[in-house]
Structures are given as C-alpha cells and as structure tokens.
Amino acid sequence: MKFDKTPIIHDCNCLENANEDSHNHFLRRVYSNTPNDTDFHTYAELGKIPKDNCKDKCSYNGVSINLTTELTYQLIIKKYKENIQARKKINAQISIPEYCFRFKMRETAGKIIQSGNEVTHFTFYKADDFTVDNSIENLEVTHLL
Amino acid sequence: MFEIKRNIIETDLPVIVSNYKVLLFDEMPILFAGTNLYGNRILASIIDEDFTNKVTRFLYSIVDEKNYINFISGKITYFEILNIVKNKFFVDETFAGDIFVFPISYDDIPVKYLPSEDSFCPEAENELSLNFGVSLKGKRQMFIKRKLLI
Numbered sequence: 001m002k003f004d005k006t007p008i009i010h011d012c013n014c015l016e017n018a019n020e021d022s023h024n025h026f027l028r029r030v031y032s033n034t035p036n037d038t039d040f041h042t043y044a045e046l047g048k049i050p051k052d053n054c055k056d057k058c059s060y061n062g063v064s065i066n067l068t069t070e071l072t073y074q075l076i077i078k079k080y081k082e083n084i085q086a087r088k089k090i091n092a093q094i095s096i097p098e099y100c101f102r103f104k105m106r107e108t109a110g111k112i113i114q115s116g117n118e119v120t121h122f123t124f125y126k127a128d129d130f131t132v133d134n135s136i137e138n139l140e141v142t143h144l145l
Numbered sequence: 146m147f148e149i150k151r152n153i154i155e156t157d158l159p160v161i162v163s164n165y166k167v168l169l170f171d172e173m174p175i176l177f178a179g180t181n182l183y184g185n186r187i188l189a190s191i192i193d194e195d196f197t198n199k200v201t202r203f204l205y206s207i208v209d210e211k212n213y214i215n216f217i218s219g220k221i222t223y224f225e226i227l228n229i230v231k232n233k234f235f236v237d238e239t240f241a242g243d244i245f246v247f248p249i250s251y252d253d254i255p256v257k258y259l260p261s262e263d264s265f266c267p268e269a270e271n272e273l274s275l276n277f278g279v280s281l282k283g284k285r286q287m288f289i290k291r292k293l294l295i
Contacts, residue, residue: 047240048199089264090169090267091175093257
C-alpha cells in the first residue's frame with residue numbers, strides 16, 4: 001500500500017499509529033445514494049489550503065469517517081437527521097451531504113487513525129490506488145431527509 | 146455565490162479571537178460564536194461555499210450581551226437577531242486563508258439565505274428537550290404530570 005501521491009502525509013508523519021481496518025463498519029456523509037470517488041475527496045483535493053502546521057496538514061489530507069456498530073448506527077442516523085433539520089433553519093441553501101454511507105474497507109483501501117474529540121471519529125488516509133469501487137464494500141446508503 | 150453590492154473595508158471587528166464556540170455542527174461549523182479583539186460578542190453562520198472561486202462566505206453579527214443570552218437561552222431566534230443587530234458583515238474567506246470584509250445591512254442578505262423564523266439556537270433546543278422532565282414548574286408541571294399519568 002503506497003501513499004506517495006501526497007508527500008505531506010510522509011513529511012508530517014501522518015501515518016504514525018495509523019492502521020488498516022477491514023473489519024469494522026464506518027460511516028461517511030455523501031451527496032447521493034450511489035457514493036463515488038468525489039465523496040471521498042479530501043479538503044486538500046477540494047483546493048483548501050491548511051495552516052502551516054502538521055496537525056492541519058494531516059487533517060486536510062485525510063477523509064473524516066465515523067466508526068459505527070449495529071448498536072450505535074441508528075443513534076448516529078438520528079443525530080445526523082436532527083443536525084440537518086437544525087441546519088436548514090439556519091441556512092437552507094448551503095450544500096451538505098444528505099446521505100449516510102455505511103461501508104467496510106478492503107485491506108488495501110488505506111489507513112485510519114482516531115482523531116478529534118469524538119472517540120468514533122477517524123481520519124482515513126486513502127492509499128494511492130484507492131477507488132470507491134475497488135476499495136470499499138458498500139453496506140448501506142440512508143437518505144437523511 | 147451571489148454578488149455583494151458593498152465595498153470591502155479593512156476591519157478586525159468580525160474576527161473571532163477568543164471564546165470560540167460551535168453552536169451547530171453539520172459536517173462543518175454552521176453556527177458559531179466568539180468574541181473579537183475588543184471583547185464584542187460575535188454570532189456567525191456559514192452562508193455558502195464556492196469551490197470554483199475557492200471561497201467560503203460567512204455572515205458575522207456583533208451582538209450585545211442581552212441579545213446573545215436571549216438567543217443562547219432559546220428566547221429569540223437567529224432570524225430575530227439579524228433583524229435587531231446593526232453591525233453585520235459578510236466575510237469572504239478564501240481557501241488560502243485571505244479574508245475580505247463587507248459591512249452590510251439586513252436588506253443585503255438575499256431572502257433565500259435568511260434563517261427561518263423558527264431558527265432557535267440548536268443547543269438551547271437540545272437542552273430544553275433534555276431538561277424537559279425537570280424544568281417544568283408550578284401549575285403547568287402538575288397539569289402535564291397528570292396528563293402523563295393518565
């Protein structure tokens with residue numbers, strides 16, 4: 001598994017303590033019921049420039065995902081739905097992913113590391129040859145509206 | 146992204162330097178608060194993201210303490226706040242981190258970008274629902290308890 005497309009990942013040692021995980025279920029908010037590679041774009045791939053520190057640089061070159069279990073899945077879906085309803089009251093215009101994608105990663109997909117305040121939140125570093133079709137096992141897509 | 150018919154000004158009034166607090170997060174901070182260099186309370190929300198021009202637009206309001214507390218405690222809405230406060234700004238932040246500030250009035254906000262009339266602080270709504278069982282007082286509490294027991 002290579003991570004050479006984004007040298008910052010090596011320069012900032014983002015993969016230290018990161019692991020593969022092809023067993024657990026993860027969630028990511030996506031824009032349609034057929035998730036594709038653009039749903040897994042990093043902030044850096046979207047053109048956003050991190051501040052000049054490795055914490056931000058690592059974060060901008062990874063993808064946010066949430067670990068879930070059968071027990072927590074419905075609770076997280078409920079929370080997502082509440083957030084969307086609250087957000088629409090503040091700003092109904094901004095485009096935010098309104099589907100929830102539950103998936104498993106194949107062994108070569110990339111590496112993950114826990115990040116942020118929530119214990120279920122992980123940063124996923126995609127391997128160079130990552131594609132949704134080849135690297136992800138689609139378990140379920142839920143429309144949150 | 147819509148056009149702003151106002152001139153850019155140089156000011157640090159709508160720059161949060163402390164007490165940053167996210168009031169609603171949905172994939173990104175949607176509504177947040179903080180204080181500026183001069184200790185003014187700021188309430189802000191995201192307006193739009195433009196990936197072609199690589200800029201994110203925010204709406205910042207300088208809010209007095211009374212209105213801020215009324216909002217946080219769920220007594221008034223964000224919609225009302227925008228009507229009440231005089232000092233409002235669109236802040237365009239490029240993906241590279243450059244900031245452009247436009248002082249605006251209420252009428253400069255396109256109608257479709259206005260919050261809804263029931264845009265209460267999400268945190269206040271959550272707290273009200275969590276505390277519902279213990280927050281009722283007096284006759285109304287007795288009435289609801291009786292209804293629950295029936």
